[in-house]
Amino acid sequence: MNNTDGGHGRPRLPRLFTWRRPASWWARALLAVGMLLALMLLLRQPLADRLWPQARIDRLLDEGARALAEGRLDAADGQGARQKYEAAQALDSDRGEARAGLARVGRQALANARQAIGARRFDEAHRWLALAAELQLPRAQVDAVAGQLRQAELADIDPGVVRGRAEAALAAGDVEAALPLFAQWLAVAPDDPAALEGREDALSLLLERVRPALRQGDLVGAARWLALTRRHDPGHVALPDLKAAYAQALAAQLRRVEVQRQRGRLAEAARLVTALHEAEPADAAVAQESQRVALALVVHARRQAGDFHFDAAGEALAQARALAPASGALASALVEAQRDLERARAAEARLHVPERTKDAPASMVRRTLAGFDEALRRGDWIEPPGASAYDRLRAAQGLAPGDPAVRAAATRMQSAVAACVEEGLRDNRLRAAQDCHDAWQALAPSDPALAPARRRLAQRWLAVGEERLRAGELEAAAHALDSARRLDPSTPGLEEFAAQLVRARPGLR
Known part of the structure; x- marks a missing residue:
């Protein structure tokens, strides 16, 4: 039987493979399997940690034992x-291996x-x-080794050398250098009259x-x-009077910070309260005033x-x-202020046109004012x-500014x-009044009528917050508190209401 190609009579070569698609399919399958294996190889540890947490714990315990053996404590x-x-x-x-390892x-x-201690490396001994x-x-156990360290440090002190250095520092007027030296001297000879x-x-x-x-306002130094005095002699006779003067x-x-804040001199208020925070970082009144100044700065930024x-x-x-730490009301105020800043940048970019006075086409000014009138009508x-x-x-x-x-x-x-704010206050539509206030503030931030309107709006928000608190609506009360704070952080009764809300909703700041 002849192998011919159709009607042309040409002999046909025998075909070893009649269809090549399967070979291509197998190549793709092998490639996919290889990629899957490589991916599993790369992700085997994260997957094992997620699917079998006990394996991760065992690995951490092994790594801890290895680090301990190598001295990496x-x-x-x-x-x-x-x-x-x-x-x-x-x-x-619940596993005891980690506790035992620690x-x-x-x-x-x-x-x-x-x-x-044996090698007289006392700083290192303190760290261990x-x-x-x-x-x-x-x-x-810890106290026993601490006692050994103290004895070794005392034995290392040469009383004559320490005495000479202490007296030299005192004679030079360097009392902050002299006091630690006198402390060393007294550690060796606690009843020495010269040291005392x-x-x-x-x-x-x-x-x-x-x-x-204190007279110069240097509370940090005071x-x-x-x-330093309390550390070296807690019962010093002069301390009570000086502590009272410091307070x-x-x-x-x-009070100075509060006055500067209320007068709008926020840069000076920030400088003063920063110094106070440096002097008394843990003082609650200082932290509270820092928050108030920070909120006032946010209002100014907006x-x-x-x-x-x-x-x-x-x-x-x-x-x-x-x-101040960005938490609670300050955190939300910062987010909103940043949003306002970005929105204002975008608006300025869209509206930016070269400044022109005399050559601005009258038709362009009319069209812009027509858009203004339409937006005004819409509110x-x-x-x-x-x-x-x-x-x-x-x-x-x-x-055309002129x-x-x-x-x-x-x-x-x-x-x-201004009329919109009054109308919103009269009708108790505080959100609408807030929008109108923000527009007023943007348009004429130095308008003398703005500050009293802002205070009234903040007081109204505070009243709403108290009403919501009595009704048990804590989220609404917190929102009203934030609104009042953003408007006027110095609103009378604000902090008292905030304290009530903290007691009603623990964790609020």
Whole structure:
């Protein structure tokens, strides 16, 4: 039988493979399997950690034991034995291997402390002791090694050398250097009259600085010197009077901050409260005033953003963030202010036109003012960006700031938003009044009538918050508190209401 090709009579070669698609399919399948295997190889550890957490715990325990054997007890990069055992304990607090591992780390830290004491490396010994204490080894064991360290440090002190250095520092007037030396001297000879007298002289010189510092407003220096005195002689006879004088000066500085804040001198208020925070970082009244100044800076930033003063707005926001932790009302106020700043930037970019006065086409000014009138009729005071009455007015002012029609439009809008605030307050429509207030603030931030209107609106929000609190509507009360704070952080009764709300809803700040 002849193999021919159809009717052409050409012989046909025998075909070894009649269909090539399967070969291509197998190649693709093999490639996919290879990629899957490679992916599983890469992700085997994360998948194992997620699907089999016990495997991850075992791995952490092994890594902790290895780090302990290598002497890496504590490491900031997370690779120390302590960090590995703590990570394993966090995954399963019921397993005792991690607790036992941490105990072994603590015992090794104590052993290292003893070795450091024997080698007279006292700073290193203090660090190992601190680690053992943090790992909650038995107090008696830690105290025993601490006692050895104190004895070794005392034995290392040459009384004659220390006495000479202490007296030289005191004679030079360097009391802050002299006091630690007198402390060493007294540790060796606690009843030495010369050491006691020298320490008393140094403390007297130190405390002489406190009252002049208080008169000059240097609370940071005064606080440091009082703390140093308490550390060396907690029962010093002059301390009670000086502490009372310091407390009075602190209260006076807080009042100064409040006055500066209420007068709108926020840069000075921020400078003063920053110094107070440095002097008393844990003082509740200082922290509270820091929050108030920060909130006032946020309000100022929103005004500056509304007036397209972006650099000033950004600077005020940065100051607010530096003054107080961004939590609670301050956190939400910062988010809203940042949003306002970005929105104002976008609006300014859309409306930016070259400044022209005489050569601006009258038809363009008329069209812009017509858009302004339409937005005014709709009540679109500052929203949406680019199409609001405020943005249209800004565009018209950029085209022809001296045009009588443009100036009349600005006056008309200012009157309209002021009337809108009054109407919203009268009808108890506080959200509408808030929108009109924001437009008024953006349009004329220095208008003397704005501040009393702002205070009334904040007081109304506060009244709503108290009403919601009595009704048990805590979220609505918290929203009203935030609204009042953003408007006027110095509203009378604001902090008292905030305290009531904290008691009603623990965790609120």
